[in-house]
Amino acid sequence: xxxxxxxxxxxxxxxxxxxxxxxxxxxxxxxxxxxxxxxxxxxxxxxxxxxxxxxxxxxxxxxxxxxxxxxxxxxxxxxxxxxxxxxxxxxxxxxxxxxxxxxxxxxxxxxxxxxxxxxxxxxxxxxxxxxxxxxxxxxxxxxxxxxxxxxxxxxxxxxxxxxxxxxxxxxxxxxxxxxxxxxxxxxxxxxxxxxxxxxxxxxxxxxxxxxxxxxxxxxxxxxxxxxxxxxxxxxxxxxxxxxxxxxxxxxxxxxxxxxxxxxxxxxxxxxxxxxxxxxxxxxxxxxxxxxxxxxxxxxxxxxxxxxxxxxxxxxxxxxxxxxxxxxxxxxxxxxxxxxxxxxxxxxxxxxxxxxxxxxxxxxxxxxxxxxxxxxxxxxxxxxxxxxxxxxxxxxxxxxxxxxxxxxxxxxxxxxxxxxxxxxxxxxxxxxxxxxxxxxxxxxxxxxxxxxxxxxxxxxxxxxxxxxxxxxxxxxxxxxxxxxxxxxxxxxxxxxxxxxxxxxxxxxxxxxxxxxxxxxxxxxxxxxxxxxxxxxxxxxxxxxxxxxxxxxxxxxxxxxxxxxxxxxxxxxxxxxxxxxxxxxxxxxxxxxxxxxxxxxxxxxxxxxxxxxxxxxxxxxxxxxxxxxxxxxxxxxxxxxxxxxxxxxxxxxxxxxxxxxxxxxxxxx
Amino acid sequence: xxxxxxxxxxxxxxxxxxxxxxxxxxxxxxxxxxxxxxxxxxxxxxxxxxxxxxxxxxxxxxxxxxxxxxxxxxxxxxxxxxxxxxxxxxxxxxxxxxxxxxxxxxxxxxxxxxxxxxxxxxxxxxxxxxxxxxxxxxxxxxxxxxxxxxxxxxxxxxxxxxxxxxxxxxxxxxxxxxxxxxxxxxxxxxxxxxxxxxxxxxxxxxxxxxxxxxxxxxxxxxxxxxxxxxxxxxxxxxxxxxxxxxxxxxxxxxxxxxxxxxxxxxxxxxxxxxxxxxxxxxxxxxxxxxxxxxx
Numbered sequence: 001x002x003x004x005x006x007x008x009x010x011x012x013x014x015x016x017x018x019x020x021x022x023x024x025x026x027x028x029x030x031x032x033x034x035x036x037x038x039x040x041x042x043x044x045x046x047x048x049x050x051x052x053x054x055x056x057x058x059x060x061x062x063x064x065x066x067x068x069x070x071x072x073x074x075x076x077x078x079x080x081x082x083x084x085x086x087x088x089x090x091x092x093x094x095x096x097x098x099x100x101x102x103x104x105x106x107x108x109x110x111x112x113x114x115x116x117x118x119x120x121x122x123x124x125x126x127x128x129x130x131x132x133x134x135x136x137x138x139x140x141x142x143x144x145x146x147x148x149x150x151x152x153x154x155x156x157x158x159x160x161x162x163x164x165x166x167x168x169x170x171x172x173x174x175x176x177x178x179x180x181x182x183x184x185x186x187x188x189x190x191x192x193x194x195x196x197x198x199x200x201x202x203x204x205x206x207x208x209x210x211x212x213x214x215x216x217x218x219x220x221x222x223x224x225x226x227x228x229x230x231x232x233x234x235x236x237x238x239x240x241x242x243x244x245x246x247x248x249x250x251x252x253x254x255x256x257x258x259x260x261x262x263x264x265x266x267x268x269x270x271x272x273x274x275x276x277x278x279x280x281x282x283x284x285x286x287x288x289x290x291x292x293x294x295x296x297x298x299x300x301x302x303x304x305x306x307x308x309x310x311x312x313x314x315x316x317x318x319x320x321x322x323x324x325x326x327x328x329x330x331x332x333x334x335x336x337x338x339x340x341x342x343x344x345x346x347x348x349x350x351x352x353x354x355x356x357x358x359x360x361x362x363x364x365x366x367x368x369x370x371x372x373x374x375x376x377x378x379x380x381x382x383x384x385x386x387x388x389x390x391x392x393x394x395x396x397x398x399x400x401x402x403x404x405x406x407x408x409x410x411x412x413x414x415x416x417x418x419x420x421x422x423x424x425x426x427x428x429x430x431x432x433x434x435x436x437x438x439x440x441x442x443x444x445x446x447x448x449x450x451x452x453x454x455x456x457x458x459x460x461x462x463x464x465x466x467x468x469x470x471x472x473x474x475x476x477x478x479x480x481x482x483x484x485x486x487x488x489x490x491x492x493x494x495x496x497x498x499x500x501x502x503x504x505x506x507x508x509x510x511x512x513x514x515x516x517x518x519x520x521x522x523x524x525x526x527x528x529x530x531x532x533x534x535x536x537x538x539x540x541x542x543x544x545x546x547x548x549x550x551x552x553x554x555x556x557x558x559x560x561x562x563x564x565x566x567x568x569x570x571x572x573x574x575x576x577x578x579x580x581x582x583x584x585x586x587x588x589x590x591x592x593x594x595x596x597x598x599x600x601x602x603x604x605x606x607x608x609x610x611x612x613x614x615x616x617x618x619x620x621x622x623x624x625x626x627x628x629x630x631x632x633x634x635x636x637x638x639x640x641x642x643x644x645x646x647x648x649x650x651x652x653x654x655x656x657x658x659x660x661x662x663x664x665x666x667x
Numbered sequence: 668x669x670x671x672x673x674x675x676x677x678x679x680x681x682x683x684x685x686x687x688x689x690x691x692x693x694x695x696x697x698x699x700x701x702x703x704x705x706x707x708x709x710x711x712x713x714x715x716x717x718x719x720x721x722x723x724x725x726x727x728x729x730x731x732x733x734x735x736x737x738x739x740x741x742x743x744x745x746x747x748x749x750x751x752x753x754x755x756x757x758x759x760x761x762x763x764x765x766x767x768x769x770x771x772x773x774x775x776x777x778x779x780x781x782x783x784x785x786x787x788x789x790x791x792x793x794x795x796x797x798x799x800x801x802x803x804x805x806x807x808x809x810x811x812x813x814x815x816x817x818x819x820x821x822x823x824x825x826x827x828x829x830x831x832x833x834x835x836x837x838x839x840x841x842x843x844x845x846x847x848x849x850x851x852x853x854x855x856x857x858x859x860x861x862x863x864x865x866x867x868x869x870x871x872x873x874x875x876x877x878x879x880x881x882x883x884x885x886x887x888x889x890x891x892x893x894x895x896x897x898x899x900x901x902x903x904x905x906x907x908x909x910x911x912x913x914x915x916x917x918x919x920x921x922x923x924x925x926x927x928x929x930x931x932x933x934x935x936x937x938x939x940x941x942x943x944x945x946x947x948x949x950x951x952x953x954x955x956x957x958x959x960x961x962x
Contacts, residue, residue, distance in 0.1 A: 295895030340893035340926065346961050348891070348926030350859065397860025401903060401921040450923075509900040511923070 049576075049585045049615040051632060052160040052169050052662040054190070055113045063533065063549075064123050064137065066567055070649040071241040072165065072195050073208035074109035074251075078647075080123060080492060080531045081553040081566045082136030085442040085500070090130040091141045092230065093275060093311075094257055095328045099283035099303035100248075101352045101444065101451045104241060108141070110234045110253030110281065112188045112212035114158070114171055117144040124473045124492055125435035126380050126418030129311070129324055132360050133386075133414065133439040135471045135494065136529075143230060145216050146175035146184040153177075154626065157665045158188075164636075164658035165195035165206070185215040194240070197653035198642030205240030205247055205290070206652075224263040231256050243649035244454050246299065249286035255279040269314040278306045294513040295341065301334035301353065322366040322380075331391070332356040332443045336450070352451055354395015356443040358388040362414075374424045381417040386440050388412070390447060398449060399464060402508075406464040412440045414468060420475075431477040431490075438470040445500050445521045452512040453502075455649055456564075456602035458519040459510050460502050467498045467523050484539050491532040499527035499557070524558040529566070543579040548572070554596065564601035568594040568646055583617040585634075594646045606651065609643035611636070615660075622667065632662040702742055702751040702785040709740050715807065715819035719746050722807045722819045728853060732803070732825045734793045735834030736848035736867065741777065741787040743809055743817070751785040758808045761791055762875075765801045773846045773869035773877035775914070792848045792869065792877075794836060796827040830854065831927075831959030839934070839942035844871040847885065847934065849958045850915060857922070857962045864920035866907055866958075868934065881909045885916050886933040888947050888954070891926060898952050899923070922960070930958040 050057070056075040060067040067075035068083060079087045089107040090096070096107045120140040122128040131138040146154075153176050160169035173186030190210045194202050211234070218228040232255040239248040259275035285299040307328030314321055334353035340346075362384025369377045389409030390396045396408045416437025423430045441463075444451060448462040477490035502519035510518055533551040540546070549572045555563030570591035577584045590610030597603035615634025622628055640657035648654065709725035712732065716722075725740040726732075743752045757777040763770050777789040797803055802822045809817040833849040850865040852858070866885060869877040885907035891899040907918035922928055931954035933944030945954040 295893075338895065338924075338926075341895045342893050342927075345893060345927040346925065348893075348896070348924045350924035394859055397858065398923065401861055401901065401923070404903075508902055510897055511899050513895050513897060515897075 049583075049587075049613075049617070049632065049634060050660060050662060051630070051664060052158055052171075053113065055108055055111060055116070058113055059108060059119065059139070062119060062121050062139075063535070064121060064531065065139070066647055068103075068565060068647045068649065069652070069654070070104065070243040071208070071239070071652070072192060072203075072206040072655075073210070073236065073239050074105055076103055076106045077108055077139060078565070079121065079137035079139065080494070081529055081555060083565060085445060086134060086136040086439065088128060088131035088134035088138035089141070090138065091255065092143045092257065093130045093140065093309055093326075094255065094277040094279065095130070095132070095305050095307055095330070096253075096255065096279050096281065097303045097305055097330050097332060097443075099281035099301040099332070099334070100251070100285070101299070101301055101334045101448060102244060102246075102285075104239075104244070104248055104285070105236075105251050105281070105283050108139070109236065109251065110255065111141060111232060112171075112210075112214070112234065114156075114173055114186055114188055115141075115143055115212065115214050115232060117142045124418070124433070124475055124494070125416045125437040125471070126420055126433060127366065127378070128380075129322060129364050129366065130309070130326070132326075132328070132362055132382075132384055133442070135416075135437055135439050135469070135473075135496075143216055144184065145218060145228070146177045146182040148179055148182055148218065148220060148226075149177040151178045152626075155667050156186075158663070160660065160662040162192075162658050162660040164655050165192040167192040167195075167660075169662075180220045181218065183215065183217040186213070188212040195658075196656045198637065198640045198656035200656065201642065201653065203242050203652060205242045208236060208239040210234070210236045224265075226261040226263070227258070228261065229256075229258045243652045245290070245293075245452075246285045246287045246297075247289060249284045250282070251284075252282045253279065254281075265314075268316050269312060271314075272310070272312045274308065274310040276308045278304075280304045295338050297336055297338045299334065299336050299352070301332075303330065303332045305330045318370040320368040320370070322364070324364040325362070326364070327359070327361045329360075330356075330358045330443075332358075333392075350398065350449060351392055351395040352449050353443055354390045354398065354447060354449065355392035356388065356447050357391050357409075358386065358443065360384055360386045376422045376424075378420040378422070379418070381415070382437075383413075383415040386412045386414055388440070388443075388446065395447070395449070399447060399462070402461060403464055410464070412468060414438050414440055418473070427481050429477070429479040429481075431475070431479075433473075433475040435473045436470070437473075438468040440468055441466045441500055441521065448521075450511045450518075452515060453519075453602075456519070456600070457514075457516045458502070458504065459508075459512050459515050459517075461505075461508065461518060461520050463521040466500055466521060469496060469498050469500045469523070471496045486535075486537045488535040489533070491530070494529045496527040496529070497525070498523035500524075501527075501557070501563075527557045527563060528555065529563065530554045543577050545576045545578075547574050547576070561600070562596040562598045564598040564603055565647060566596065568592050568596070568606070581619040581621075583619075583632075585613075585615050587613045587615075589613065591645060597646070602650075603646070604651070606644060606646045606648075609641060609645070611641050611643065612638045614638055622665075627667045629666070630662075630664040633660065635659050700784070702744075705780075705783045705786045706740070706742055712739075713821055713823065715821055716746070717817055717819040720744065720752075720809060720817035720819075721746055722809075722817075724807075728855070732791070732793060732823050733828040734796050734825060735828065736850055737791045737793060738850070739789055739791060740780070741789075741807070742785050743787075752809070753784045755787065756810050757787055758810065759789065760806045760808075761793070762804045762806075763795060763801065764804060768874070770874040771877065773848075773867075773871075773879075775867075775879070790850075790867070792834060792846055792867070793825045794846060795825075797823075797825045831961050833958055835932075835956050835958070837934075837943045837956050839870075840940065841936075841942065845869065845880070845934065845942065846871070846877065847932065847956065849930075852920070852960065854960075854962070857960050859922055859924055862920045862922065864907060864918045864930075865910075865913065865915045867915055879914070881911075882937045883916075883942070884908060884935045884939070885918070886935065886944070887918060887920060888931040888933075889920060889922060890929050890931060890947065890953070891924075892929050892953060893927065898947065900947075925962050927961045928959070929953060930960060932956045932958065 066078045098105045123137040128138045156173040158171035171188040175184035214232040234253040236251040257277035261273040281303040283301040309326035311324040332353045338348040364382045366380035418435025420433035451460045475492040480487045505520040508518035531553045538546045553567045555566035572589040574587035593608045594606040613636045617632035620629040636658040644651045710730040713724040721744045723742040772794045773792040775789045780786040806820045846869040852862045868880045901921040905919035907916035910917040934942040
């Protein structure tokens with residue numbers, strides 16, 4: 001069954017390849033640059049104060065994005081204060097799903113910062129081509145590709161050291177470009193011991209190690225026909241999770257794709273890209289190094305996804321459109337074997353993700369209509385059909401005890417539509433948007449079985465009878481851009497129906513030693529999430545820039561009680577200096593007291609905090625233009641504050657004072 | 668003519684083919700279930716020949732008797748005609764010969780197995796094992812009206828089974844002795860998920876009389892007693908109620924994972940008076956009567 005569906009997926013992919021024969025080489029049309037994203041930043045620009053930071057550190061600086069931390073590694077991104085279930089994280093449009101039932105391995109943990117060119121953040125329901133089940137928004141990680149240029153070979157050596165945790169980073173990358181062929185490959189290594197929180201407090205089980213190997217290659221079949229392929233192999237080993245009761249022995253990700261792209265097809269159609277992909281994530285937890293483990297257990301997880309998409313972009317008159325069809329098939333399988341204290345007894349085995357299968361087939365359409373020079377109107381919509389269920393009869397029998405009315409497989413129809421109107425007036429942009437969308441419950445929400453949440457200390461059981469969650473969104477943005485300064489204010493409001501969240505059920509017995517009780521996923525009749533942010537930028541004295549961010553979020557459930565993991569008022573202010581080859585930055589970052597916390601989900605009133613970071617950099621030219629050495633150094637948490645934020649699982653404290661030095665040599 | 672020759676050849680082939688087909692079809696249609704077929708899959712415990720008849724004794728799970736519930740299958744052959752008896756009225760008596768006394772055990776009547784011609788079925792609940800000095804004696808009778816046509820006796824060795832507890836003798840609050848035995852799930856068919864649980868319950872009248880008890884309730888509370896599991900239990904179990912057609916107590920047992928389970932029992936009479944057993948609450952983590960399952 002699985003094989004045949006994968007085969008179908010691959011055939012369909014080839015089918016769309018075979019049909020990509022429309023050619024019109026003589027006429028070329030220039031594609032309008034899309035501006036559907038709210039944040040787009042080059043990853044290795046000179047302006048980055050710490051170019052070899054982890055991808056996690058990078059992501060949490062993106063607008064509207066935050067990260068939930070369970071240790072020193074693999075932080076879970078959130079967009080608009082919504083976590084994995086409500087956002088989409090894709091890699092060059094590829095769907096990848098984590099293999100850990102306890103969210104130890106967000107998709108972002110299987111790539112390395114040097115794999116990436118940039119990260120597109122989409123906010124809310126609109127303009128997210130690859131977001132099959134997202135409401136809050138999405139991250140699309142764009143891979144770095146050497147591209148077709150004149151013949152050129154580049155080598156990059158990276159190394160970094162950080163005092164806190166004895167953190168070592170080393171990487172080597174090579175890129176070869178030519179007009180017909182390119183390849184870039186690299187290898188990256190990171191290793192950290194336990195870090196220290198402020199006041200030299202060692203945070204045990206916060207160590208990690210990671211090796212990442214990647215390769216991208218492209219070949220021009222003809223002037224406008226391009227074949228591209230990607231392979232990434234990422235292995236994390238001995239990863240500690242101080243906030244959880246278990247660590248990770250290994251987390252392996254193999255990510256592959258082949259795509260075919262045709263450019264300049266006709267006056268109307270600019271590009272047609274079709275991609276076939278497959279990825280396999282294997283995650284193995286480990287509790288053997290923990291002291292006082294009441295019950296030793298094995299918890300392996302596996303997530304495999306195969307899929308394709310085919311996207312056509314073009315322009316007709318004042319319409320700029322995107323049409324896309326995509327399909328993916330995922331298998332999520334995880335089990336738990338517990339070894340009883342009484343050694344004469346047999347091990348206890350169960351499926352925590354009982355071989356969950358998901359087949360999602362969708363279409364996406366987007367049109368940006370330029371009404372006139374001052375007004376644009378954008379509409380995007382997605383419709384998809386999802387089939388999901390349990391391939392494992394064992395798992396099906398297990399859940400059927402709890403839900404006698406459930407079926408082994410089920411179908412869901414999902415969709416969203418959103419509109420955005422933009423008005424340009426001199427230096428001012430005004431954006432008003434609205435949308436409505438639904439999402440299917442995640443595998444954990446539907447079919448997870450006895451997943452322990454160490455934050456609220458409850459075992460969680462999925463609910464296959466959940467209704468789709470839906471949300472209506474309204475958003476507003478005001479942007480003022482002057483040569484010397486800019487102000488951006490935006491706000492979004494999500495009004496949910498059938499909001500999915502776990503709630504205590506006294507009828508069920510716990511399984512995890514010492515757990516408070518059992519929660520079962522339910523639909524709340526309604527809930528709401530509100531986000532607002534203000535950004536100001538000022539340039540002065542030629543070389544200085546001063547950037548400020550203020551954000552505030554609010555989440556309420558159907559009883560007007562706070563939702564968990566909603567960011568309190570937070571701020572950052574950075575003063576930077578860039579002149580020729582020298583750069584420097586001072587950054588103050590902090591948050592107010594977490595007033596709206598959810599004690600039901602284990603949260604408490606996280607106190608206010610602030611930290612101060614300083615950094616400086618110098619770029620040295622080595623011979624010609626393309627050869628350089630960049631040295632960056634700085635101190636994070638200069639005053640060695642001991643603090644934790646609302647997003648720190650079980651309030652584990654963050655890093656104390658940390659001296660870092662990054663060296664990048666490009667030849 | 669050449670054409671004609673070819674034609675007749677075809678007819679010949681056609682007839683041949685249909686004959687082959689008919690024969691093979693006929694074989695299928697006329698296939699009769701032999702007595703051997705009916706006993707297929709059963710393990711022979713004994714063959715007891717006495718005069719004109721042979722009693723064949725089988726079990727499903729093991730080739731021997733053990734303490735607790737034993738489902739027993741019987742075929743009876745007429746040695747003269749070599750035919751198996753299809754309308755036999757069979758009875759049996761188990762008797763334990765101890766050094767100073769003797770007693771029986773709970774056992775059922777023998778009835779014909781549905782959809783078979785020659786197979787009969789019943790059960791014993793052996794309440795103690797055989798040893799060098801003490802033995803079980805089972806007498807099988809084939810009767811017709813008031814005539815006894817055949818009798819066979821043997822002394823099978825009844826062993827104390829290895830593994831988990833599936834049978835319990837207890838003294839009830841009415842001062843009578845009771846015997847409760849787990850029939851299903853067996854060690855081989857128990858599974859994660861919902862299991863049909865069946866059991867039988869007998870009350871001892873005297874040393875030789877054990878009456879099946881009907882219209883009681885056997886309440887179940889499955890638990891994982893390992894200290895690491897916090898006495899974990901499963902939801903939506905259904906207590907065992909007497910089922911007339913099966914002549915057994917029947918309920919639903921839910922097991923959330925593999926491992927060692929203790930099925931705590933409370934036996935209540937028809938007036939819901941507790942005969943034996945304890946609710947799991949507060950400091951009581953197990954009932955005084957229970958079955959065990961491990962898989």
